[in-house]
Amino acid sequence: MNVWIAIGVTALGCYAVKLLGLLVPAGVLDRPLVKRLAALLPVALLAALTAQQTFAEGRVPVLDARAAGLVAAAVALLLRAPFLLVVGVAVVVTAGVRAVGA
Numbered sequence: 001m002n003v004w005i006a007i008g009v010t011a012l013g014c015y016a017v018k019l020l021g022l023l024v025p026a027g028v029l030d031r032p033l034v035k036r037l038a039a040l041l042p043v044a045l046l047a048a049l050t051a052q053q054t055f056a057e058g059r060v061p062v063l064d065a066r067a068a069g070l071v072a073a074a075v076a077l078l079l080r081a082p083f084l085l086v087v088g089v090a091v092v093v094t095a096g097v098r099a100v101g102a
Helices: 003-023 032-055 065-078 083-100
Strands: none
């Protein structure tokens, strides 16, 4: 498949999803279940993406330096560190573990 065809299909798909979202009646969006799902779904998707990127290499599960960085970031978050510091701690720990050779 040509790359530009894939880009065009993706763009049309994104537009269609956006249009469908705009066509949903306001009464549906005011339901408590829909509000709760709208609040929790992005968090769940981000957690799933983080887990997949941290603990998998293709289709093979792995446990490497990325896991150490994620644990360090979680500890920094528990200590209420600012976001940039959390990212910095994760980067430094991941790089340190990779440099040691684990």
